Amino acid sequence: MDADILILTLVLFNCNWLVSSDVPRFVTKYADVALDHFNFVNNATFKLRYLVNDTFWNEGGPIFFYTGNEGDISLFAENTGYMWETAPEFEALVVFAEHRYYGESMPFGNKSLTDPKYSGYLSSSQALADYVDVINIVKKEFSATDSKVIAFGGSYGGMLASWMRMKYPAVITGAVAASAPIWQFTSMTPCDSYNRITSSVFAEMSPGCDRFIKRSWTSLNTVGSSDGGREWLSAEFKTCTPIKTVEDLKTFKDWLSDLYGILAMVNYPYPANFLAPLPAYPVKEVCSNFRNVGSSDKDILRSLFKGISIYFNGTGTAKCLSLVDSDKLGTESWDYQSCTEMIMPMCTDDTSTMFEKKVWDIDKVSNNCFKQFKVRPSVNLVRDLYGGKNIKWATNIIFSNGLLDPWSGGGVTYNVSKTAIAVLIPGASHHLDLRFSNPKDPVEIIEVRKYYKNVIRRWMGGWATMKKEVKTVFAAA
Amino acid sequence: MDADILILTLVLFNCNWLVSSDVPRFVTKYADVALDHFNFVNNATFKLRYLVNDTFWNEGGPIFFYTGNEGDISLFAENTGYMWETAPEFEALVVFAEHRYYGESMPFGNKSLTDPKYSGYLSSSQALADYVDVINIVKKEFSATDSKVIAFGGSYGGMLASWMRMKYPAVITGAVAASAPIWQFTSMTPCDSYNRITSSVFAEMSPGCDRFIKRSWTSLNTVGSSDGGREWLSAEFKTCTPIKTVEDLKTFKDWLSDLYGILAMVNYPYPANFLAPLPAYPVKEVCSNFRNVGSSDKDILRSLFKGISIYFNGTGTAKCLSLVDSDKLGTESWDYQSCTEMIMPMCTDDTSTMFEKKVWDIDKVSNNCFKQFKVRPSVNLVRDLYGGKNIKWATNIIFSNGLLDPWSGGGVTYNVSKTAIAVLIPGASHHLDLRFSNPKDPVEIIEVRKYYKNVIRRWMGGWATMKKEVKTVFAAA
Numbered sequence: 001m002d003a004d005i006l007i008l009t010l011v012l013f014n015c016n017w018l019v020s021s022d023v024p025r026f027v028t029k030y031a032d033v034a035l036d037h038f039n040f041v042n043n044a045t046f047k048l049r050y051l052v053n054d055t056f057w058n059e060g061g062p063i064f065f066y067t068g069n070e071g072d073i074s075l076f077a078e079n080t081g082y083m084w085e086t087a088p089e090f091e092a093l094v095v096f097a098e099h100r101y102y103g104e105s106m107p108f109g110n111k112s113l114t115d116p117k118y119s120g121y122l123s124s125s126q127a128l129a130d131y132v133d134v135i136n137i138v139k140k141e142f143s144a145t146d147s148k149v150i151a152f153g154g155s156y157g158g159m160l161a162s163w164m165r166m167k168y169p170a171v172i173t174g175a176v177a178a179s180a181p182i183w184q185f186t187s188m189t190p191c192d193s194y195n196r197i198t199s200s201v202f203a204e205m206s207p208g209c210d211r212f213i214k215r216s217w218t219s220l221n222t223v224g225s226s227d228g229g230r231e232w233l234s235a236e237f238k239t240c241t242p243i244k245t246v247e248d249l250k251t252f253k254d255w256l257s258d259l260y261g262i263l264a265m266v267n268y269p270y271p272a273n274f275l276a277p278l279p280a281y282p283v284k285e286v287c288s289n290f291r292n293v294g295s296s297d298k299d300i301l302r303s304l305f306k307g308i309s310i311y312f313n314g315t316g317t318a319k320c321l322s323l324v325d326s327d328k329l330g331t332e333s334w335d336y337q338s339c340t341e342m343i344m345p346m347c348t349d350d351t352s353t354m355f356e357k358k359v360w361d362i363d364k365v366s367n368n369c370f371k372q373f374k375v376r377p378s379v380n381l382v383r384d385l386y387g388g389k390n391i392k393w394a395t396n397i398i399f400s401n402g403l404l405d406p407w408s409g410g411g412v413t414y415n416v417s418k419t420a421i422a423v424l425i426p427g428a429s430h431h432l433d434l435r436f437s438n439p440k441d442p443v444e445i446i447e448v449r450k451y452y453k454n455v456i457r458r459w460m461g462g463w464a465t466m467k468k469e470v471k472t473v474f475a476a477a
Numbered sequence: 478m479d480a481d482i483l484i485l486t487l488v489l490f491n492c493n494w495l496v497s498s499d500v501p502r503f504v505t506k507y508a509d510v511a512l513d514h515f516n517f518v519n520n521a522t523f524k525l526r527y528l529v530n531d532t533f534w535n536e537g538g539p540i541f542f543y544t545g546n547e548g549d550i551s552l553f554a555e556n557t558g559y560m561w562e563t564a565p566e567f568e569a570l571v572v573f574a575e576h577r578y579y580g581e582s583m584p585f586g587n588k589s590l591t592d593p594k595y596s597g598y599l600s601s602s603q604a605l606a607d608y609v610d611v612i613n614i615v616k617k618e619f620s621a622t623d624s625k626v627i628a629f630g631g632s633y634g635g636m637l638a639s640w641m642r643m644k645y646p647a648v649i650t651g652a653v654a655a656s657a658p659i660w661q662f663t664s665m666t667p668c669d670s671y672n673r674i675t676s677s678v679f680a681e682m683s684p685g686c687d688r689f690i691k692r693s694w695t696s697l698n699t700v701g702s703s704d705g706g707r708e709w710l711s712a713e714f715k716t717c718t719p720i721k722t723v724e725d726l727k728t729f730k731d732w733l734s735d736l737y738g739i740l741a742m743v744n745y746p747y748p749a750n751f752l753a754p755l756p757a758y759p760v761k762e763v764c765s766n767f768r769n770v771g772s773s774d775k776d777i778l779r780s781l782f783k784g785i786s787i788y789f790n791g792t793g794t795a796k797c798l799s800l801v802d803s804d805k806l807g808t809e810s811w812d813y814q815s816c817t818e819m820i821m822p823m824c825t826d827d828t829s830t831m832f833e834k835k836v837w838d839i840d841k842v843s844n845n846c847f848k849q850f851k852v853r854p855s856v857n858l859v860r861d862l863y864g865g866k867n868i869k870w871a872t873n874i875i876f877s878n879g880l881l882d883p884w885s886g887g888g889v890t891y892n893v894s895k896t897a898i899a900v901l902i903p904g905a906s907h908h909l910d911l912r913f914s915n916p917k918d919p920v921e922i923i924e925v926r927k928y929y930k931n932v933i934r935r936w937m938g939g940w941a942t943m944k945k946e947v948k949t950v951f952a953a954a
Contacts (some may be wrong), residue, residue: 038516168861
């Protein structure tokens with residue numbers, strides 16, 4: 001797998017960077033859902049996990065439904081504070097549904113990803129249909145047949161939330177799709193967008209940092225060109241497995257590239273705990289080590305290591321730097337999705353970003369996918385299923401984007417219809433808006449969170465009022 | 478299978494009642510489409526037939542796309558004159574796509590319906606996804622990437638046309654869904670609606686005819702209660718296989734019930750050729766034999782036979798009355814669909830229709846389905862997939878209903894949104910509006926056909942203009 005397309009996973013799967021002690025307890029349940037919702041070859045079902053909290057719920061209130069993304073659902077429940085903080089006011093039932101093939105919702109247990117006959121049922125269409133089933137089950141259990149359902153999701157979960165509203169508007173009244181790059185697909189967004197934005201974030205947070213990182217690739221290549229140099233690199237960066245070959249060096253550089261993207265994504269204004277604890281504005285912190293550095297390659301690389309140590313060894317207890325994500329399963333499932341539907345081209349040229357040149361080579365991706373999973377990418381499937389950039393028919397969706405989020409380039413950044421609206425948050429990174437409130441939240445986050453509540457209130461009350469509201473608020477959009 | 482749920486099939490599958498000599502020739506093509514569009518278990522594909530005519534097409538024109546229903550696609554191409562007659566004005570490319578598991582589009586040839594491992598891929602979701610693929614292929618072939626696509630369909634084809642717009646609004650700009658009973662499902666429409674309307678049509682076309690038919694069931698039961706009586710019935714009605722048992726008598730009565738529904742459906746104002754040739758207003762013709770009849774059971778049954786002979790033996794050449802539809806395959810595929818997704822409850826009480834009491838017994842249906850196909854009904858699947866009666870979010874659909882069509886009760890008979898509108902045609906039967914023009918067409922058919930063209934023109938030009946138009950035309954709706 002090309003490392004680039006794992007970025008979305010990495011940040012999401014490990015999103016327990018801030019687990020608030022205020023998270024209300026939820027009840028864990030399991031729904032029997034069809035293995036395949038769109039054919040009748042057999043009646044196989046499997047257990048899909050979902051979490052329910054009815055602390056705030058009163059009959060007539062809505063269901064706040066999180067469309068789980070690529071990871072253990074409890075992580076999203078713990079990290080989507082906005083739903084918990086908003087539920088009391090709406091007297092909402094709160095539900096978090098796990099995405100099939102993640103967490104405990106593995107249709108074939110450990111075998112789930114070993115062969116297309118098991119893995120083949122991992123698709124966004126099937127996941128959305130699972131969620132419809134869970135909603136039906138929950139509605140029945142709570143006698144909430146007439147309750148409106150508001151979908152929430154961040155990142156891939158946000159994509160799913162918006163697609164739920166697009167594909168099942170009778171089931172979902174409205175969707176809050178935070179940092180959802182539904183346009184990060186072939187022919188929709190330039191493939192260098194993600195890397196350009198990441199570079200801008202580094203340049204903006206710490207002027208010159210982008211130039212230092214650009215320079216560091218040369219140092220890595222120079223030092224890494226000899227066996228001795230790679231030995232030095234392994235020791236200096238304390239890699240858990242040594243960088244022996246040029247191919248290992250490439251893996252290391254891919255890991256670094258991904259890391260910069262992740263740092264930009266989680267560049268939150270307060271300390272957060274992501275894999276290892278991170279300080280507020282981690283990009284700034286990392287970059288602070290890149291100033292006043294000697295000009296030799298090894299000087300540069302020593303500073304580089306010092307900088308990234310903030311990420312991988314914030315506690316000072318990490319024994320070595322591992323290039324492999326700890327939770328294999330979730331990552332592997334996303335790798336699979338990146339080999340079937342979620343084909344998000346990533347590239348960069350030599351000059352316009354802080355990264356080394358990268359070409360998007362779909363044939364190479366395809367061959368790697370076949371090698372790993374016996375599947376090949378369906379490049380236009382997402383476009384065909386969900387409309388691509390032609391979604392002016394969509395309604396009742398908030399597409400929010402932090403403009404410091406590398407994924408914002410693939411997000412919906414203009415109003416596509418009167419009620420499918422873009423909310424741009426200048427100072428925010430990846431779905432900061434969905435997180436728990438924090439005293440350090442920038443003012444625009446506080447404001448958009450209030451605005452979302454108004455919009456949801458309008459969704460609850462019907463379209464006519466909403467129309468007026470949007471006209472006023474988004475007159476200039 | 479309960480005979481009732483075959484009615485939709487019977488009339489559609491054999492809809493070559495008027496083959497106009499004006500049908501332009503089409504080119505027959507085959508698309509390689511995925512056997513399963515929603516999982517990645519394997520890459521199997523099969524050949525889906527579609528018909529293309531580019532006689533009228535000019536670059537920039539729309540694609541008129543018929544979403545094939547349960548039969549050989551050439552029949553629909555020959556019987557959907559409205560598309561052919563409208564294409565020149567719009568310079569439209571005309572495409573008719575065959576529904577999987579009908580006509581030549583059998584994924585597993587003769588085995589296709591023998592086991593769920595073959596039949597399981599017959600579903601509306603898969604069919605819609607096939608159509609998306611065909612549209613992509615046609616657009617590529619004709620360099621028509623930017624051409625808008627207008628979907629057309631009658632009956633189940635109309636359901637599919639409307640669902641195409643609902644599920645793939647980026648692909649389909651608007652849909653003309655003629656006589657599409659998308660609400661003929663559980664908890665959406667009273668199950669006696671179809672039989673009530675059929676009875677009304679008979680009563681209205683020929684006062685007293687409904688009472689005669691009501692009376693005839695008693696005669697059938699009285700005469701049919703003895704072996705000798707059933708022998709008499711077999712001889713009198715010239716059944717191809719004798720009515721030996723009480724069960725045979727029930728089959729015969731089911732066939733008769735279905736026949737009345739079919740006659741109401743095709744009660745066209747001009748002679749048409751459906752199975753056997755039918756005169757104009759066949760209900761009236763059939764009923765004309767039910768006047769001045771003696772009061773004995775056998776008198777009544779002799780007249781009944783004379784009446785229905787118009788249907789089954791219009792040419793006078795039929796050797797016997799067959800209760801089995803001639804084209805087994807299409808019917809069997811629809812039976813299968815009626816056992817999985819297309820669960821359309823049918824019933825009637827004792828008193829309010831001209832039919833005998835019929836109870837909708839889902840358990841019985843389910844058991845029969847399991848016996849025949851090894852599948853069981855998914856009663857709420859259509860609701861979950863397409864929204865059921867909650868479709869106020871739908872846009873750019875014409876739902877037309879002839880008010881003399883038994884299926885109109887399960888159709889959309891009010892405007893569900895500003896641009897998803899109901900067109901009610903008082904004097905029309907089953908999708909008369911989509912047929913070729915005929916001098917005998919009632920004035921309202923001529924008018925709605927003009928109106929459809931205006932609406933399609935608005936769809937082509939965008940929503941703003943359309944909104945105004947609808948406000949004016951449907952102010953009272």
